[in-house]
Amino acid sequence: MTSADPLRNQTLMLFAGLGVVLLVASGIGLALKWRIGFGTPHATIDNLNARIKSWWLLIAVIGGAIAIGKTGTVVLFGFASMLALREFVTISPTRRGDHKALLMAFAVVLPAQYLLVWIEWYGMFTILIPVYAFLFLPIISAL
C-alpha cells in the first residue's frame, strides 16, 4: 500500500486546501451580508452566497464519492452523464420513431458504458459508444 499513501495524502491535502478556500469565501460572504443587514435582500451578495453554497455542495458530493472509492466515483459520473444526456436530448430535434432508440440510449448504453468503466475494460469502453451505439441505435430508430 506504499504507492497509495502519497496519492491519498495528496488528495486529502487537495480537499483541505479547497475547504480552506471555501471557508474564506464563506467568511467574506457572511461579512458582506452582515454589513448590509441579514434581512436586506441584495441581488449581488445573495447571488454570491448562493454560489458559494453550491460550491460547498459540489465539493461535498465529489469528496464523498472519492472517499467511497472507485464505485462511488463511477456512480457519480454515471448519474451526471444521465443528467447531461437528458439535457442534450431535450434540445435535440427527435421524432416519434426515435422513442425506442432513446430508451436504449438511457437504459442500456449508459449503464453498459459505466459498467465497463467499473470493470476497467478499457478496450471496450472506449469504442462502445462511437462504434456500437452509433451503429445500432440508428438501426433501431429505423425499424
Next chain:
Amino acid sequence: MAAWTRVVSSRATGLGISAFARLVTGVQPRWIGCGPSLTQRIYLANHTSHGDFVLIWSSMPPTLRARTRPVAGSDYWDRGRMRRFIIQDVFNAVLIDREAGAGQGDPIGAMRAALDEGSSLILFPEGTRNTTDEVLLPLKSGIYHLARQRPDVELVPVWIENLNRVLPKGEVIPVPLLCRVSFGAPMRLGESQSKADFLDALRTAMLSLGRSIDPVEP
C-alpha cells in the same frame, strides 16, 4: 382494505408517482402570471399524455396539492381496481361522464359540486389527449358553462411542454426529457362575454404561454 391501509398506501403511491415523474422529467414549475396561492382556482392545461396531471400536481407545494383535484373522464378511469385506486384514492379526481348526452349525467354539476366544497380543479379543456401534430386541439365548451356558474373562481392557464415526447401515444416506458410546467396570469369570464370570445381568449392565453421563452420570473 382497512381504511388506514388505504390511506397509507394511497399516500405512498402518490409520493412514489410524483417522485418518479420528477426524476424522469426534472420538471421545473414556472409560476409566471401568478404564484402558488391557496385561492380557489381552476387550472386549465393542455393535454398530451397521462402524465399531465401528475406533472402539474408534482409542481405544486404539498399544501396546494391537497386541495387541488383533477377532472378525469369516467369512461377511461372508472374501470378495474388499479385505475380506480389511482384515480380516486391517490389523486382524488372528480370523475365526469364525457359521453353524456344532453340531460344525461351532469359533468358541469359534478365539477360545480367539487368547487363548492372548496377544492381547486385541474381541467383539460381540449377534452381528450392531443395525439395529433396540432399544438392545441379546439377547446370544449364545458369550461365556459362552469365559469358562468361560478364566476368568482380564478381561471389559470397552464402549459406543459415536452411531455408528448417523454411518453408518446402507444408507448409504455418514458424517455427522460426535461419538461416545464408554466402557470400563466389568471383570467375571469366577463359578464357579457360570449362563449366563442371566451374560448378564443383562453386559447390565446394558453398558446402564448407555450410560446414564451424567457419570462421574467416573479
